[in-house]
Amino acid sequence: MTFHSMWAELLPIGRSPASGGYRRFAWTGADRDCRAWFKEQAETRGLGYETDRNGNQWAWLGDPARGDAVVTGSHLDSVPDGGAFDGPLGVVSSFAALDELRARGAEPTRPLGIVNFGDEEGARFGLACVGSRLTAGQLTVADAHRLTDGDGITLPRAMEAAGHDPDTIGPDPERLARIGAFVELHVEQGRALDLSGDRVGIASAIWPHGRWRFDFAGEANHAGTTRLADRRDPMLAYAETVLAARREAELAGAVATFGKIAVEPNGVNAIPSLVRGWLDSRAAGQDRLDAVVTGVREAAEEYAAAHGVDLAVVRESFTPVVEFDHALRDELARILGKDRDPQLTVPVLGTGAGHDAGILSGSIPTAMLFVRNPTGVSHSPAEFAAEDDCVAGVLALADVLEGLACR
Incomplete structure (x- = not known):
């Protein structure tokens, strides 16, 4: 053939x-x-x-x-x-x-x-x-x-x-x-x-490359009746972290991508209780990769605290x-x-x-x-x-x- x-x-x-x-x-x-x-x-x-x-x-x-x-x-x-x-x-x-x-x-x-x-x-x-x-x-x-x-x-x-x-x-x-x-x-x-x-x-x-899971845990609530000041919205912290990943990658001459996301309860009229996003990052050297992931994690911690959201970061895979x-x-x-x-x-x-x-x-x-x-x-x-x-x-x-x- x-x-x-x-x-x-x-x-x-x-x-x-x-x-x-x-x-x-x-x-x-x-x-x-x-x-x-x-x-x-x-x-x-x-x-x-x-x-x-x-x-x-x-x-x-x-x-x-x-x-x-x-x-x-x-x-x-x-x-x-x-x-x-x-x-x-x-x-x-x-x-x-x-x-x-x-x-x-x-x-x-x-x-x-x-x-x-x-x-x-x-x-x-x-x-x-x-x-x-x-x-x-x-x-x-x-x-x-x-x-x-x-x-x-x-x-x-x-x-x-x-x-x-x-x-x-x-x-x-x-x-x-x-x-x-x-x-x-x-x-x-x-x-x-x-x-x-x-x-x-x-x-x-x-x-070297790896995958990290970022879990932002907030509080589910009504999208129409909850004041902005009263919200613990994990989507905001997640969105800001996505932008931080792009900045950190540019600074290090690397790549970083949030390409997968899971939201709970995933309702149009509901503030999320949980936003889970997966970071994929790769770089020409280990030091550059470490700089990206550390920078993204520190930014995520800062944003989570600002919005009253809990954060857990889990490394799911890594290849040197x-x-x-x-x-x-x-x-x-x-x-x-x-x-x-x-x-x-x-x-x-x-x-x-x-x-x-x-x-x-x-x-x-x-x-x-x-x-x-x-x-x-x-x-x-x-x-x-x-x-x-x-x-x-x-x-x-x-x-x-x-x-x-x-x-």
Whole structure:
């Protein structure tokens, strides 16, 4: 199958007719259909197929038990109303790259794997990269069992309803020990490649990033009869904190976003009793990130006190800076640069987005390739990559896999 035909097959799954975006949430019907697509692609190519203890899918050319495997892939789930490329581009490109290797007559000397990591976006249970975190032992079984979606359904219940045994989840060091290198291809979530005129780039590092929940607790009351002076309105403190986050991010040269909010009792004619907002912040260095979060928290405390509102701040997740394996990164640069054209330099760039490759970097050598995104838009239906750039990404990935696995 061609890249185009695979892409066309996957494109309708989980797409919202209203927004044009995707709602491929973990352990839902759309996720099931994406998993079925992955399994079919593996079986069509005669690859070995398995689902691991944490629900991640694997397709194998060669016996992974031999060890020192080269693995590529990404994820198929999405954020709410996300774009088509974030995650799926890496999975589709992996199968297309394998097809390209076969067309070249390349013979792998190391096992070659393709993976679809489960629940990378964290859209349903609020924690990103659940599948890879569990595998790498960065998420405990107890904490995983406490993850709950907006309807009160726990992760174990959701997995069980989808036909996966939740009692099997947990660290998988034996599997990771078989992998010698993991290379993830991803659409760029920014415009660096578009500005430089390059179709493909190599990742240098992932910025430190995290998610913090701000709970502003006030007093519910009637919107029409309660004097302004008598109100304990948590929405005011929250609104001012959102503006403070923008100021702090600008001062630190970082990014900060309040993109999710929950309000109780959530009535048009009721002053809220509780406003819960989630802060996502990322920066090029740990000191900058600390400055942003500290500044936002201090501002929130000040605003809460001014409006007679109680405040609680909970850090829900955090990932320190990830420096991709330098030797592997340099090998990718050699393969995509001097091996192709002695005059060619492949750009190396950092990113503020988290990825499964970042999670696995603490356990195995990992690297990433980026494909040009002309708009820079991501996590949106407007996310886009031109087909010729996607094909360039497939060929680059095939070159990398040939260089690493067919020596």
